[in-house]
Structures are given as structure tokens and as C-alpha cells.
Amino acid sequence: MKIYHNTSCSKSNAALDLLQQNGITPEVVEYLHNTPTKEELTAILAMLNLKPLQLIRMNEQLFQEKFANMNLSDEEWIDVMLQYPILIERPIIVKDGKAVIGRPVEKVLNLLKLNI
Numbered sequence: 217m218k219i220y221h222n223t224s225c226s227k228s229n230a231a232l233d234l235l236q237q238n239g240i241t242p243e244v245v246e247y248l249h250n251t252p253t254k255e256e257l258t259a260i261l262a263m264l265n266l267k268p269l270q271l272i273r274m275n276e277q278l279f280q281e282k283f284a285n286m287n288l289s290d291e292e293w294i295d296v297m298l299q300y301p302i303l304i305e306r307p308i309i310v311k312d313g314k315a316v317i318g319r320p321v322e323k324v325l326n327l328l329k330l331n332i
């Protein structure tokens with residue numbers, strides 16, 4: 217199991233705590249410092265069944281300042297997330313070819329139940 221984690225995010229910390237409380241020690245990827253590759257991000261989007269724009273934190277100040285009025289292709293939105301990983305929604309938990317965004321944190325439990 218892998219969690220794409222931001223240590224300064226309360227929701228991300230809550231998801232990590234929940235995993236640990238359930239006896240799981242996931243691989244922690246601090247994606248702000250260790251940004252996924254384009255291939256990894258594309259695979260995550262496929263597991264989440266989301267378009268790139270749906271994985272972007274649109275309320276983030278950076279998005280509002282630089283991208284709010286832009287109409288980009290899926291490929292271009294992926295490039296934006298890779299260049300500015302702060303825009304990637306968090307936390308993302310991946311296990312056995314499935315993924316969830318841990319907002320609300322209860323979604324993490326759904327992923328755990330799928331794999332028990």
C-alpha cells in the first residue's frame with residue numbers, strides 16, 4: 217500500500233493515522249518532494265477513474281492565480297500537476313491496482329474493505 221502524503225495537511229495526516237491504526241505501514245510518498253512521474257500520475261488517474269482536472273485542488277491559491285481561467289488538455293493538466301505538485305489533491309492511497317482520495321478519511325476504509 218502507498219499513500220501520496222503531505223505532512224502539513226490534516227486530512228493526509230488523518231488518513232495515514234487511520235492506516236497505522238489498522239496495522240498497516242504504507243509506503244509514504246511525500247509527493248511535494250518526490251513528485252510522481254508522468255506515468256505514475258497517469259496510472260493513478262486511471263485507478264481513480266478521474267480526468268486530470270478532477271484531481272486538481274482548484275481552491276489552492278496557486279491555481280486561482282495562474283490556472284483558473286485556463287482551458288487545457290488532459291495532457292497539459294497532468295504537466296501542470298507535475299510542475300506544481302501542490303495542486304494535486306491529497307491524500308491518495310493506492311493498493312492492489314485500486315486508489316482512493318482520502319477525503320473524507322472514511323474513503324480509506326472502503327479501500328481497505330475491498331482488499332480484505
